[in-house]
Amino acid sequence: MSEEGFESQRLVVGNHFSWEPIPDGCLLFEESTGKLLTLNPAAEAVLAHCDGELTGAEISSVLETDFDIPATETRSLLQRLSAEGVIQPAPDA
Numbered sequence: 001m002s003e004e005g006f007e008s009q010r011l012v013v014g015n016h017f018s019w020e021p022i023p024d025g026c027l028l029f030e031e032s033t034g035k036l037l038t039l040n041p042a043a044e045a046v047l048a049h050c051d052g053e054l055t056g057a058e059i060s061s062v063l064e065t066d067f068d069i070p071a072t073e074t075r076s077l078l079q080r081l082s083a084e085g086v087i088q089p090a091p092d093a
C-alpha cells in the first residue's frame with residue numbers, strides 16, 4: 001500500500017494477527033506462522049486505532065494530539081506494519 005493509501009483509507013489489523021497489550025507496548029502474534037513480536041508503545045497505539053473507523057491521516061492526527069507521537073513516526077509505523085501484513089485497508093474501504 002502506498003503512503004497516500006494510508007492517508008485516505010480506513011485501516012484494520014489483519015485477521016491472522018492477534019495482539020495483547022503489555023506494560024511496555026504489546027505482543028503481536030501471527031497465527032499462521034506462530035511468529036511472536038514485541039512492539040513498542042507507539043506501535044501498540046497505532047494498532048489500537050486500526051479499528052476500521054479511522055484513516056491513516058486520522059490515526060496520525062489522534063496519536064500526535066493524544067500521545068504526542070509525531071505524524072512522521074506514525075506514518076513510518078503504518079508503512080512498516082503494512083509491509084509486514086499486519087495492517088490492511090478495511091474490507092469495505
